Amino acid sequence: MSGDLLTLSGVHTHIGAYHILHGVDLSVPRGKLTMLLGRNGAGKTTTLRTIMGLWRASQGRITFDGKDITALPTPQIAGLNIAYVPENMGIFADLTVKENMLLAARGAKRVEQIDGERLKWIFQLFPAVEKFWNHPAGKLSGGQKQMLAVSRAIVEKRELLIVDEPSKGLAPAIINNMIEAFGELKRSGVTILLVEQNINFAKRLGDTVAVMDNGQVVHSGLMKDLAEDEELQHRLLGLAI
Template sequence: MSDAILTLAGVHTDIAQYHILHGVDLMVPRGGVTMLLGRNGVGKTTTLRTIMGLWKARAGRVTFDGHDITAAPVPARARAGIGYVPEDMGVFTDLTVEENMVLAAASGPLDPARRDRIFTAFPPLKTFWKSEAGNLSGGQKQMLSIARAMAEDRKLYLIDEPTKGLAPAIVSTMAGALRELKAQGATILMVEQNFAVARALGDHAAVMDDGRIVWTGTMAELAGDATLQERLMGLSMEAH
């Protein structure tokens, strides 16, 4: 595996009385898309939230871009270059699309060139730029959520199920925008249940089960081996 921008070593995370992560070991290579896959409830979202610092690791180490961030607060992780797109979108519904984007550009005014690239990736955001985000459809809110993470250059994007519940046309738009972000050299760690999207976008894959990483390799290797998919996830990508 190439130079790792993110490493988790023996990470344990508890939520209330529940022990969710049971010693996660994960390396995310710099550049490209790493897919974090597995059945529902195995700890994928908890892994992303632990990396972002929203949940605190009880044990183990999280290293980002050569620095130990295990005890770092969320704002420090964001300033270090980690962008997070949660499953619940995380937009401010009472603010306009523009105001959501301005808040996301923490280092200063939103660069016009970057704004235009976002408009190209997500045309509805240009149409509804002055509208309250609460008036957007579910797919448009998801576009805004990803666009907020793109408001500044990030060294790493954590994206949790960006196509969940979206119509096929919106999924296609979302996948195209993520493909363009990847082409710009971004590093992405993404949880995705749509295996067609995972196969199309992923370079690397890590499969979780019961709070642990149980397999790592290339996305092509996993996508090309139905027996391996059945063994790791209990299903075949071809069926989804």
Template sequence: MSAPLLSLSGVHTHIGPYHILQGVDLQVPRGQLTMLLGRNGAGKSTTLRTIMGLWRASVGEIGFGGASLKGLGTADIARRGIAYVPENMGIFSDLTVRENMLLAARSGPLDGARLEWIVKLFPSIRQFWSKPAGKLSGGQKQMVALGRALAEPRALYMFDEPSKGLAPVMVDSMVAALRALKEEGATVLLVEQNLAVAQALGDSVAVMDAGRVIHHGGMAQLAADADLQQRLLGLHLGAAPQRAPAGVAP
């Protein structure tokens, strides 16, 4: 295992009267794609939101690149080099696709070569360049959201269920884009319910239940162990109802 870029140790998060995260321990190795899996309500999205400072950890430590994120605001955390695409995509609906992309380049003008790489991954970005983002379909909005996250190289990319609600062809595009990101040596933390996508992309995996990480290991190990999948997730990859992405054996 590579040295972790991101580490959570004993993280608890309260939202109002609700105790959502109950001692999360998680490590995200550098240069790998880590899957964060679990049943609905396990705390996966809250974990990402806590890392980004959208919810504040009440107890515990969050380390990133050897420094603590504790007490930092969301904007400061993003400036440390973390890109985050929430489940609701987080695009600016009243702005054009072009304006959304330009705003995502925080450190200066959008690099032309990188933009060409992004539009090869997501051709709809070029197709709808001058169109208000709010007028796009759900799948097209998701492609814009992913493209925005890639507008600049980041130390860590976090995606919350990017395949949710996408047509199969859009899922294939998303998987291809994340594979390309992996080939760049990027570090990715991906929450996903589509287990075929998880199997296709994951290097390491952490499984959550009831606000805690209850399993961590290699994605290939989990994919090969139907009994472990059943125990941790209540189903197994071989019986997953989702269509496998293009190029992935069912």
């Protein structure tokens, strides 16, 4: 199947008295990596949390694979094979890496029931996950925690992977490893929606891009077109890629 896997149409989100999203229109093409860019406070994280039902859309429609998910509770949204890696990663610090992975593998009650081939593939993407398999997750470095967070999200096959700033605070070498891993995930056919502030990360990985400002999508198109247009970059982001 082709076309858009996820669409947001006129989505508004209120958090308490604050009106954060002001009619977001966003399309995420099936099998592609879509970058969601914008200055701090533009509404990117709120958009991801609204997709996942963690914050409820007060107006508009969210559609996943042709199904209206706007009013679904978060567990049902996750049950549609949508994985979400929040900015804070959500690692269970007191559990081992292995226990964190087992919790995410909904089809397994014991580690031995996790798909062995898939686990081997994840270890190839993120060797640190295998290296620290029996270590408490809270003892990992920031980069290792981020690798674990993404690994948990893909321990079972997903239709859509949503990740909020995977390179934040990471050393350049770890960022390069993360870029390679997301490139491999793209080649595996998973659809990815990625919020990112690292422009090199966006340029190297993005197929399509949407730029947010003041709670709205103000630009959408091909990532390569934005990467080649310095005037558009300055106008939308205040910088040059």
